[in-house]
Amino acid sequence: MLPWIYMSPNDKVRVRFAPSPTGHIHLGNVRTALFNWLFARKHGGTFILRIEDTDLERSEARYETQLIEDLKWLGLDWDEGPDVGGPFPPYRQSDKMDVYKGYAERLIKERKAYYCFCTAEELERDRQQAMAEQRQPNYSGKCRNIDPAEAERRRAAGEPAAIRLQIPERPIRFHDIVRGDVEFSNEVVSDPIIVRSSGMPTYNYVVVIDDADMKITHVIRGDDHISNTPKQVAVYEALGLPVPEFAHLSTILGPDRERLSKRHGATSVASFRDMGVLPEALMNYLALLGWAPSGGDREIFSKDELIKEFDLDRVNAAPAVFDFTKLYWINRHYIKQSPPERIHQMGTEALQRAGLLPASVNGNVSGWTNGLIDLLAPYVDQLDQLPEKAKIIFNHDAAAALALPENAELFASDKTKAVMQAFAKHAVNESPLTPERFKAIMDEIKAETGAKGKDLFHPVRIMLIGSHSGPDFNKLIPLIEDGSKLELPTHVKSVHERVTEFIATQKN
């Protein structure tokens, strides 16, 4: 029996994130990338990006580009990878096929692996039968004892053969930082195929070679790999390679407690970016999924604070439900504490995308836009909600406001009508209306009609923005008046226009 060689804990930390470029990067994977990155940075180690594209059918170059862009956006960087190189290339599996082949031949020669001539149909039949008899469906071991010379003859004769790794007759155990010692019976592992009859190596085999070649010390990945780990440990041992530490991260679930997927809405990094979620907010939230600082009473962490506080031994093994609401709360926090210029910039882009602003914003328009964003930003937790909120400025629709059922009760009141009439009378002659004049007018109306509080302000607000709730008049009125003088794709109606239109519509 081969002695197990473990990584010395003193070895410099080397970790990797190894995605398949088969689609947009998903939240669960990003969290895995983040934990790898945090662990590396925490311990002054190396973070490696490796592209697992052995599935040539589904892998696409554009996804690799996208993935790199997404990780960078989040704020991650890597020390070795397909785009930056490194001492252990290649960082793309598709460039390494001959290496895998060499190791497989060595295992055959050392009789740690053998050719298997069983057909897929045969295997499937055995499996079905085992299931029917309520047994563990594992490989029968039929080809294990075929004489190597005989196997060679059959292969030479053109019979297709896969290569199986011979699993030792003892339990396979490994250490997991998140879960402690894990043990699997060799019965369960059975002899896994490491090279298909097509000659293509399988994942559980290549991943070991890659990790060993790259001198990975800690394999941090999703817990969907935990049942594969004993197979991989067997490969390390057969090859006489040091076994790394493992850390299997729990699954991220959707609100229905099922694995988070597209069904649950936005789940790719790109979609959060497009929604106007700030990268530091996403990073902060993701770090809190399955990890908490000692004490557990802090929620907001900058990148540097995360690096300082994070460690794998505090990672929670239980699956976590992704809470969009909490992410948005964190995002609002970061929006509020961002430098205004940044939010102005991002908000302007969101309004441009919605077609509310011209492609190039400068001078008066720029100043006005910043004011608009300052007014509306407290109302949103994602920046892409700004155009919707900006409707109160851009889409004045008297008819719609009058038709709104929630306003009906108000319109029925004589007091309301009086206030509206009075406001129309005063405001029509004011152009532009200033906050000071507005206040004076409201005081006069109060005296004339006897209305005060909600009775006084609600009707006026409805005339101006169609709703009885909204931002402060002192900020709202200048924004409307200034906006009405700008050349914009959608004209902003002045107070005068809004009021006359409202009265006219009401009369009809």
Add this chain to the structure above:
RNA sequence: GGCGCUAUCGUCUAGGGGUUAGGACGUGAGAUUCUCAAUCUUAAAACCCGGGUUCGAUUCCCGGUAGCGCUACCA
């Protein structure tokens, strides 16, 4: 079916053989504001079930249940 992992408020979690079981999101109430949002204060809200060990178990052990994962010549 088999194997594995997991189990503290609705959600993310802290804690741990004796605690008023702590924090955060969300929810309710109050304050503030013309209103809404924001903000502040405040309240309600949890140790999956059953055995065992123990003077004492939510915490340790065993079993059950449930959720999730794996069970491929996918990754």
